[in-house]
Amino acid sequence: MCGIIGCVGRGEDTLSTLLHGLDQLEYRGYDSAGVALVGDGDLRVAKRAGKLDALKAVVGDRADLAGTVGIGHTRWSTHGPPTDGNAHPHCACAGRVAVVHNGIIENYQALRDELAADGHEFDSDTDTEVVPHLVEASLEAGRDPEAAFRDAVARLEGSFALACVVEGTEAVLVARNDSPLVLGVDDGATYLASDVPAFREFTARVVYLEDGEFARLSADGWHVADAEGTRLEKSVETVEWDAEDTGKSGYDHFMLKEIHEQPRALRQCLRGRVDELGGSVTLEELPELDLDRAHLVAAGTSYHAAIYGAELLCDVGVPATAFLSHEYATAPPPQEDATVIGVSQSGETADTLAATREARRRGAETLAITNTVGSTMARECDHVCYIRSGPEIGVAATKTFAGQQTALNLLCEYVSPGPIDRDLIAALRDLPSDVQAVLDGSDAEAVGEAYIDSDAYFFIGRALNYPVALEGALKMKEISYKHAEGFAAGELKHGTLALVTPETPVFASVIGDGELARKTVGNVKEVEARDAPVVAVTDGRSDVERYANHVLDIPETHPRAAAILANIQLQLVAYHTAAKLGRSIDKPRNLAKSVTVQ
Ligand code: F6R
DSSP states (O other): OEEEEEESEEEEEEEHHHHHHHHHHGOOOSSSSEEEEETEEEEEEEEEEEEEHHHHHHHHTTTTTOSSSSEEEOOSSSSSSSSSTSSSOOOOOTTTTTEEEEETTHHHHHHHHHHHHHOOOOOOOOTTHHHHHHHHHHHHTTTHHHHHHHHHHOOOOOEEEEEEEEOOOOOOEEEEEBOOEEEEEEESSSEEESSSGGGOOOOOOOEETTOOOOOEEEETTTEEEEETTTEOOOOOEEEEEGGGGOOOTTTTSSSHHHHHHHHHHHHHTTTTEEEETTTEEEOTTTTOOOSEEEEEEEEHHHHHHHHHHHHHHHHHOOOEEEHHHHHHHHSSOOOOTTTTEESSSSEEEEOHHHHHHHHTTTTTOOEEEEEEEEHHHHSSSSSEEEOOOOOOOSOOOOOOHHHHHHHHHHHHHOOOOSSSOHHHHHHHHHHHHHHHHHHHHHHHHHHHHTTTSEEEEEEEOOOHHHHHHHHHHHHHHHHHHEEEEEEEGOOOOTTTTOOOOOOSOOEEEEEESSSHHHHHHHHHHHHTTOOEEEEEOSSSSSGGGGGSSSEEEEOOHHHHHHHHHHHHHHHHHHHHHHHHHOOOSOTTTTOOOOOOOO
8 A cells, every 4th residue: 555754853864864764664565656755845756667677777876956845655556557757746736745645535526627627738647647736726825835735635535644745834734534644753853654664763752633633744753743733742752663663684585573462462462361270361451341132343363363362252252253353334333332453454444443443333332453653443343352463564474464363362362151161362472482392393384385286275174274274375376476265174075176186286284183183174075085285283193194295393282372373384385485486575566555546
């Protein structure tokens, strides 16, 4: 999704600060980029389709591109293809105003027709371009830049994080509605960005903007105001991670680093929340929750965590169902007693926000399970439980999935009407070291290599291992660009078995030696009989090894923890497959880290 950066007070480092911010925002996914700077009263803009290197090449050739106030943008196309002309910033006719935008302006066509009738000429296919023209029209009517910007924003419908600079004004004007924006404040300099990593190197002190708020950043400082221009009190918070957490620390890819960070991430998630002796779970942010019923809403990987969480809740006697958030937002089931749990790494996914907002509109109690402190979902829901995974830069979610699974286990014990599951508590205590054992002993690289030429991969698992199968397939698709499908193991024979051949490896998660494991082994035999290669992810308690071409071991533990460990083996298989194929692992084609449009 589009990324925004801006800064004031960095003097001659303004351009390099913007470019650094854009580098840090690359993980969100983009197809073009640009900057606008105001210096000595003049406004200068540079933008290019393609990767940041293309923009940097242009910037390097432009000695005039200097200034003390600036905004920058990485664009993820929604209206019009990724061309130089559609890249942000967008300017108005007289070139006095430049705007960057994340979100979608729903009424842009009507505004564009109106502006065109008044003689405004448009250069791009974007919805964004109406904004600088609206600002320009207001400036021409005699309004000052701040008022002109507010006038323009008042005409917009849809979602937007906007930053605007105006020729002759050494300030950045900012507005937010439904798309994330955060300010970074420091002595002398102020920043704004879609996400904290863009400026974390310079400051840890942040101010989260709310929907409907405006901000003005200038050499004199910063302030936040409402739509009428009335100043608002805002609290300054401090982020707890440092800039190094957003570096690769010697790994080839962020994804591999984040896979290896899982022991630490899970330790953080569990820290101070489990009292093994007393046999209790404390979630300090939550009040006592009385869950009669739960609806978990999420998208993508987080949806797989939601399926896992729903199964856990049902296990402890709380009826729970997982829903795709985009479906739930438009067709929620009529169970008004349900607490709605939004599961979202970013806390900014538009589909999931739409679902939690719909729930709030109907009067339901809402709870966010998220990694992102200060995110929109964290602020809008009645309650929040943080997964504490630390920043995740790779587009493919890894450590945050394990963090969501772990936090859902804690939530489940926290709300469980019955006695605490002491075996689970012991398994959670050992989880970080069990994850380390998987990482240290995994044969996933050899497995990835063995099946590198396969055109399709299938993943199967039952119960808690069903979301593991779905997630294993999603990881493989996202980063290797190979066809992959995940199934509840019992479902394969109801159709997809027709596709199973000696060229299609089947990954089966088989945990324990109970009835579920025995049935999954039966499904494995079915594919083995069709000469499909089998990769078993197992704790070695079933006899699935007999039918498997490869085995990926996990330590023996509680079945809920086993599902977390099994997934880590599949993350590694996807990673090594994609690495051998030379794919763009951290920024897979067409994908964005934070999907802020519906
Ligand atoms: C896959 C992935 C996506 C996200 C989905 C929801 O690796 O990262 O499928 O899980 O876009 O994002 P969040 O969790 O931020 O709501």
